[in-house]
Amino acid sequence: MKKTENKVLRDKFWEKYTLDQMNSMEWEALCDGCGKCCLLKLENESQIYLTNIACAQIDLQNCRCQNYKKRTELVKNCMSLTKENLKINLKWLPYTCSYKLVSDKQSLPPWHHLITKDRNTVHELGFSIKNNCIHETKVQKKNMRSHVIAEIGN
Numbered sequence: 261m262k263k264t265e266n267k268v269l270r271d272k273f274w275e276k277y278t279l280d281q282m283n284s285m286e287w288e289a290l291c292d293g294c295g296k297c298c299l300l301k302l303e304n305e306s307q308i309y310l311t312n313i314a315c316a317q318i319d320l321q322n323c324r325c326q327n328y329k330k331r332t333e334l335v336k337n338c339m340s341l342t343k344e345n346l347k348i349n350l351k352w353l354p355y356t357c358s359y360k361l362v363s364d365k366q367s368l369p370p371w372h373h374l375i376t377k378d379r380n381t382v383h384e385l386g387f388s389i390k391n392n393c394i395h396e397t398k399v400q401k402k403n404m405r406s407h408v409i410a411e412i413g414n
């Protein structure tokens with residue numbers, strides 16, 4: 261692959277190419293910005309539970325990480341999704357996650373910003389965690405278990 265190819269979004273790349281064939285810019289652009297992967301998970305024995313608590317690093321106005329470049333240094337359990345680790349992380353990603361959809365050869369939803377050309381659609385139509393979660397800084401550790409919303413396996 262030529263170096264310059266990493267700096268362009270190819271036409272309908274999400275339909276034409278596999279995740280492995282995407283360049284770094286396309287890989288980043290594929291994220292729908294829902295913020296669902298930034299909800300905290302609790303572990304109890306071998307089970308993992310999803311909560312409605314959003315990571316302290318997220319800005320809930322736009323569901324973006326406030327320290328994206330340093331995210332894995334700042335937050336122990338923050339996972340940087342890559343082509344290499346996608347397979348092992350598919351099980352806990354939400355069914356709407358674009359990486360999961362493309363991996364399963366499914367279409368992106370009509371509200372995805374690559375379709376609408378508007379990064380706010382995901383929030384306006386309620387497919388993000390905006391207005392659907394509580395910020396970690398507002399929850400006491402002892403109360404975290406009361407925020408469990410689903411079991412996501414082990």
Ligand code: SF4
Pocket residue numbers: 290291292293294295296297298341353354356357358359
């Ligand atoms: S769940 Fe998937 S699409 Fe949504 S923010 Fe996380 S990586 Fe992006």
Ligand code: SF4
Pocket residue numbers: 297298299315316317318324325326327328331332334335337338339
């Ligand atoms: S550090 Fe950033 S990317 Fe990682 S979980 Fe928190 S908000 Fe999400």
